[in-house]
Amino acid sequence: MSALGTAPDAATVGGRDPQAPLVRVDDLRVSFGRHGADVVDGVSFTIAPGECLALVGESGSGKSVTARTLVGLTGYGARVRAAALEFDGRDVSRNTERHWRGIRGAQVGFVLQDALSSLDALRPVGREIAEPLALHTTLTKAARVEKVLDLLRSVGVPEPELRAQQYPHQLSGGLRQRALIASAIACAPRLLIADEPTTALDATVQAQILELLGELKRGDAGMLVVSHDLSVVARLADRVAVLRAGRIVEQGPTRQVLEDPRDEYTKALLAAVPATHAKGTRLSSAPAAAIRATPREFDRTTPIVAAEGLVKAYTGPDKVNRTVVREVSFAVHPGETLGIVGESGSGKTTTARLVLGLERADGGHVSVRGRRWDSLTPADKRAERRRLQIVYQDPLSSFDPRYTVERVLGEAIGVTGLRAALRRDRAVELLEQVSLGAEHLKRRPLELSGGQRQRVAIARALAPEPELIVCDEPVSALDVSVQAQILDLLADLQERLGIAYLFISHDLGVIHHVSDRVLVMKDGEVVESGDVRQIFTAPAHEYTRTLLSAVLTPASQGGPRA
Amino acid sequence: MRQLKRIATRFAAGIGVLWGAATLSFVALHATAGDAALATVAGDGANPTQAVLARVRADYGLDQPLWQQYLGYLGRLLRGDLGESYQQRVPVAKAIGEQLGETVQLALAAALVAVVLAVGTAVLTARRRPWIRSAASGTELVLTSFPTFVLGLVLLIVFSFQAGWFPVSGNDGLSALVLPTFTLALPIAATLSQVLRTELEEVLEQPFILTARSRGMRDAGVRLRHALRHALIQIVTMSGFVIGGLLGGAVITETLFVRRGVGQLMLTATTTKDIPLVLGVVLFAAAVYVVVNLVVDIVYGLIDPRVVTA
Structure with missing residues (x-):
């Protein structure tokens, strides 16, 4: 059972083509200001029900702007033009603000990166999750509270009763991101947009969140993942579209794009990932810097710095003493x-x-070129x-x-x-x-x-x-x-x-x-x-x-x- | 527990502020030239003899060294004795108490009007079309740079002399309160509104606002339910400025509209060199500051949970 919605909105059945993709974007162009250049420059893609499309690109490639345009939140002063901008078989390019409000939260859920700043810091997370329910459903307050707990459980948050009462800063990064996802899927939307959903998370937490998103993907709701990180995308997406400077340079099934990239830019992106390249290989095609210097002679027997048994503790505001560094020793030559x-x-x-x-240091010492800091x-x-x-x-x-x-x-x-x-x-x-x-x-x-x-x-x-x-x-x-x-x-x-x-x-x-x-x-x-x-x-x-x-x-x- | 300790620390700091205020005003008044004894008895243009002046000095301790006068003054303060007014011959506490009601009424009304105006204007004009913003911030700039008495005079001329809607002066009833309230409130509201709008515009750029919009919330809801609370933190921080504006403005406003009140009392006391009364009013103002800041500290914790737990 998927947490995302599967039933089509009753109101739209009449005029909807059953074969239509969930999202169809054709020749989308977005610019800001009166004379701004197109930051999205002729982007076209579709998302079928049950499919996950990834938009991959570096900062400024227009990927987030594209994603936001799908919920009518392109931004202040944006000019949006498209040959087709359809959601669920209906043209949304001429939507009024009121139409958009009916779609946002109810039919399209939106997860932003960094839940700490994407959740209201002054409200308990339970109230944030309940917000789309209050806006789009007729549930009573008591029923909403129940539903929030269900949602928290479904995104793998332990002790939901406690967590719902807590503020974002009281939760760990992983739990926060789960809470943010819970608020996006509260009304069982037909499309979930995740904009850099795991950026700024630790590697192990990132893996867990990707796992969760993967589970949410089952069912016939669609998903759009926006990321700068090809490896995140590899885990989730059925298809990948690579964006550069507002244009899609390559689009295709994930495996094909990652294993057999056609476009030079995609190849460069893949080559730039450092994990797979050992020390000594170049990651970029840029020529080596003009460094005019003769290597200095070094005394290789004495380390530049040597740390021995370093201990450092801080006293938190709650008067608890926390040891943040214990018995750390190393030397750098x-x-x-x-x-x-x-x-x-x-x-x-x-x-x-x-x-x-x-x-x-509270314990141990650091030596610089054989002399201890504290003796200098x-x-x-x-x-x-x-x-x-x-x-x-x-x-x-x-x-x-x-x-x-x-x-x-x-x-x-x-x-x-x-x-x-x-x-x-x-x-x-x-x-x-x-x-x-x-x-x-x-x-x-x-x-x-x-x-x-x-x-x-x-x-x-x-x-x-x-x-x-x-x-x-x-x-x-x-x-x-x-x-x-x-x-x-x-x-x-x-x-x-x-x-x-x-x-x-x-x-x-x-x-x-x-x-x-x-x-x-x-x-x-x-x-x-x-x-x-x-x-x-x-x-x-x-x-x-x-x-x-x-x-x-x-x-x-x-x-x-x- | 930590909340209590935080408040206790602030309370102790408040006592320190009061002591500083007492000391500073004592020094200031003694440093200015003039004979307090003469001021005490020379009220009706009388010409007192040296003997009379000497007796007055002895009675009020004015012949003692300055540090003794200071210590005696602090000692009496600790017993809650603010001294007796030279001019009115009544205890200072009583003199202030008699005038307090009118001023509190005026100040509260003005504070309320200022906050409502500021919040309303800021919420309505933040991140709107350029001409709306410039119209609002232009008006605010004019209001903040107007001297209070000029603003009061303009209001008087328009709404009293010409339109005849409100009385020119006095303390009688609600309609007499309207013009003084606005005279006092408008400059404060203008400054608050500018700060609040800047703050709101910053908050409205935050990702959590985008999240709220992506849930289908309407613009008014986003502004009132999410953004305003964040922006209000800044306004709470400025409550010291507001109190200062209210107390300082009260002196001018009460004079202009010939209203009874602490402001008038302060003015009279200063011009007649009625030292105990001036010190009393200064201490009273400092006490108001301290109390308001304590309240603000508690309110902080209520508005922003991070203050308490972080």
């Missing part, structure tokens, strides 16, 4: 990459902060800190939005004591190392793309000629093709300049691709560590195996399950 992998809350970032001396004088600490740099996940929030790139870099260079006249040259040189140019000097962070911003962040980290760069989820916010370029850039820099990385990520694929050695962290502890090949081919710890089994790659999925 010149020119190598140590990957730290773990899900959110596993203590990865705290470990990095301890290494950089930004936090004081403040002046020595400042000097050593310049040898260790960091690149964050979101460069936008680590730049002052008013600073130009020149000023951002100038500040980083300034510490090395260069004269102002030479700073600009040095800034250009740094930009060239990350494949940017002098034309980017005058830009501000908001005028750069996500990938360019991350390049500037790397250039800033390179300025003091560091020996180690801590990379804290440096590619997690990037599209897969941009991610590939950044990973290639980091590899080039390591090869030419001999920089060591402490690379933190929740993404096993990325970790597999970049690391020489890996630490697997769970609840503040290192559960397994060792050579990257050994960890990925013969994991010793149960948790590592769980993590690995949750990894999705387009290839490992082999099309949707029947």
Whole structure:
């Protein structure tokens, strides 16, 4: 029994062609503003009852706009034109707001990414789930409460009575996403649209949510999944449409598109997935960066940083003492990459902060080039800190939005004591190392793309000629093709300049691709560590195996399950 | 439990604020030149002798060193004694109490009108067509930049002198309350409305709003049931500004409309250098601030569950 609706809406039976697809979109064009270019540029597809179509593309490809257009929520100032825009055999292109309201929630359910921001933070989730019931059904309040509990059970939420009373911030990421799905399927819609339904979730949770969506798919309701992630799509979709710059470049059965892609862009997307490529292979087709430097000589016997028995605990607002890092030991040698992998809350970032001396350890110690942080004088600490740099996940929030790139870099260079006249040259040189140019000097962070911003962040980290760069989820916010370029850039820099990385990520694929050695962290502890090949081919710890089994790659999925 | 502790901490901080207010106003009034003893007895243009002034100084402790006057003043405060007005010869508490009712009436009416106007305007104009937004925010800008007495005069001229709908002055009945209320409320409403609209427009961009719309909720429902509550958090934060506007505005409004009230009392007390009365009113205003902020803290927890549990 599917949680999605199967009975056609009684009111529509009369004028409906029984052979008609559930959704038919022909030559859809969407632009914003009076003179805006088409962000959706002639998109056509159909979704049959019981079918799942995936729209795949990178940010700005128009996939979300297309999905929203199907419920008449394209956005403020949007201009929508289409040769055909049909839902359930009826033309909806001329729908009034009132018509749309009858469709939204009742016949089309919509699941957005990131349930924390997609659920009203000030209302218990039970009330959010009950909202479509109140809008579209004549159920009494008591009946709605009952139905909410049923819905929560059907999406696999334990203790539904308790959960319905709780607020989104009190639920885990997985439960929140389940609650959001429950609210979308409350009225048994004929079409479920899921826009990036698993983005921002940990790998194991992501696998569970995909499982749930797969269960909801049975029955003759349709599903439209929007994602940037080919591996997510592989698990769910019957057919895949690949979008690029508002156009569908390739469309076909999932297995065919993933295993035998026809279009160059689809091929590039598949090649950019790092999981399947070991260290040393290039992910992007971009040429290697112009790095003019002779590799420095390193003392390979002394590690750049060594951590021994690190312990860090915080006292929460409820006065409970939580140990977030316990007994963590490792060493990073010149020119190598140590990957730290773990899900959110596993203590990865705290470990990095301890290494950089930004936090004081409650136990154990960190040595930088053989000298302990806590034995250094403040002046020595400042000097050593310049040898260790960091690149964050979101460069936008680590730049002052008013600073130009020149000023951002100038500040980083300034510490090395260069004269102002030479700073600009040095800034250009740094930009060239990350494949940017002098034309980017005058830009501000908001005028750069996500990938360019991350390049500037790397250039800033390179300025003091560091020996180690801590990379804290440096590619997690990037599209897969941009991610590939950044990973290639980091590899080039390591090869030419001999920089060591402490690379933190929740993404096993990325970790597999970049690391020489890996630490697997769970609840503040290192559960397994060792050579990257050994960890990925013969994991010793149960948790590592769980993590690995949750990894999705387009290839490992082999099309949707029947 | 944690909620209680939070409130207890704020309460202690409130006491600190009151002490600071008492000290500051004490210092301020003693720093300004002038002879308080002379002010006390020179009421009707009399010309008191040095002997009389000396006796007055002794009676009020004005001949003591400043720190002794200060300590004595704090000691009396702790016993709940605000002192006696130089001019009116009645306890300060009583003088304030007699005027309080009228001002509270005016302030509450103005606060209510301001909040209703602000919420109404903001909800109706947030994320609407550009000309609607500019019309609303232009009007608000004019209202906030108008001095209160000019606004009051304009209202008087239009609705009293010309239309004759409301009395020009006095404290009699509801119709006498209308113009002072609007004089006091409009500038506050305008500022609140601007803040609230900006906030609403930000909230209306949030994904959970899109989720609510995707459930088939109508625009009014989305604004009132989802967005407004988020935006109101900002308004609650601004309650300090509102209280300040009400107290400061009351002085001018009551003067303009010749109404009895604490504002009038404050004005008279300041011009006649009636130190105990001025200090009393200042302390009273500070107490209102402290109490309102405490209430706001509790209300926060009710509006936003994250404050309590996060």
